[in-house]
Amino acid sequence: MTRSRVAGLALTGAILVEVAATLSLKAAIVQPLWYVAVVAGYATAFALLAVCLRAGMPVGVAYAIWGACGVFLTALLAALIFGEMLTPIMAVGMALIIGGVLFVEAGHRSKPADAS
Template identity: 40%
Template sequence: MKSWLYLAVAITCEVVATSSLKASNEFSRLFPSIIVVVGYIGAFYFLSLVLRTIPVGIAYAIWAGLGIVAVAVISWLLYGQKLDLPAVTGISLILAGVIVLNLFSKSAAH
């Protein structure tokens, strides 16, 4: 169970870091740049802890899938990024893939 908590923390760190990239203005603004660097360090550290018990392919698929969905939603809310029907459909399919992986795959360590 601890590994799943670590994975949630890794995803959160990565989403915060990625979402802060735009605010860093190509690393020309100090505070958002610090958030980016610290966020990615935290993301990779917690992902390394996850890999003790969850296979790398499964952990990365969940991390990437949920990260994509979260960053797209945050970009829509904070930066006004437009999400058309193909974008929403694609994001929904990614989310569906993560759900299928967790509910039905015997590869995921639960």
């Protein structure tokens, strides 16, 4: 398995586990046993993020993708699971965050001009 594939899979896992931990935090308000899932989820998410970085993904790119996907999935799932509000203005904000990540990724992929 290539390093970029390992990085991508680890980042995907980190995103999914972090979103689950965040949603568990909401559930823990009513049922404190969910705090176990919160702590385990965040610890696992950070461990997977470390694997991603060790595999060579730049921290700025990894964090941008993690943050944008986390915001998007958490807001969407909170609306579906907990009935939280998701307005058109919030959707525009989430689209802007995702657009920002695309700029970060594009900036990472572009080569700077030769200074010599």
